[in-house]
Amino acid sequence: MNRRHLWLVFLAAVLAGTFFFSGRSRNSGPGSVTQHDDTSKPNLTNLHVLEPHRLLARVGEVELRSEDLRDALQQQFEGRASHAGLSPENLASQIAGALDTLIEDELLAQAGRRQGLMTDLSGHSGRQDLARQYLQRRVAMLPRLSDADLRSFYRNHGEKFYVPPSAQVRQLFLPLQGSGATPRKSQHEPKDSAYVLGEQLAARIRNGESVEALAQQFVPEAYRNRAQVQRLDGAIMSIEDEQKALALRPGEVAGPLRVEGGYSVFQGIAQIRSGMIPFYEAKEKIRSYLEAKKVDEARKQLVAELRQQTGIKRFGAEPAVASFR
16 A cells, blocks of 8 residues: 555544534535534544545535545645644544535535636645635625724724733743753752753853853854843743743843743843733734634635535445555
């Protein structure tokens, strides 16, 4: 069995126990097909393995097969180093969601073809292109966002634009080097060499030496940018240590403090008061958010309408088991 089939078999193994889990019974109006209803949780210990060319769903007269789902999943995982880091449950959820999206894209693509839309792309990419064109045509018919809409959102969601108090700091980060893979539980445990070095460098900073200059000498190159002035809103450290760093006034030094992967010495640069992001600064982000929300809502509405007009049926009961030999 080649790599392509092994990839499909692996994904299909999880899919076999999961895509019915995502299905719900719907009465889709005249000419529709009632979908299979299975609300039980996927059984990850006794999964069937779908063979290639397996029929998964029928949308109108179009059949969606395991190869269509594979193409959708390969696009979904594109750019990731690996999907192996996902738990079986998370992977199963993503596969079930990919099948739902595949069916929705096919609904939209068919509607686009009926309106004369065309694409030069083929396969899954062509389906997505037609779906996108059809959705864009619907969104273009909706009222455009006005300045009043943006200001209304700004007024009604003030909590989204509140900036909590924070501090500007320089950070001298020293990765773990010895026995400090876990925090010391008592003062009698040996100190990690990074902690000892941090104590020495903190004293030198208090005596007037530059954080950036010390970083050039003692910090691995990958971490030296932390010595530049940065806003500290919080960090992966204990609450008590975080409060110490956030409370630093200009010139004050705290550390070494235990952070993720090592120890850091912080030097305060300035205190930043809490406040609201001005509307003129938030305006374009609000616009982007509301535009994306409008597209998402339009897609959901279109899919709901098309489900009422198009028969959808899922398949997959007792799939044949493919051999790994």
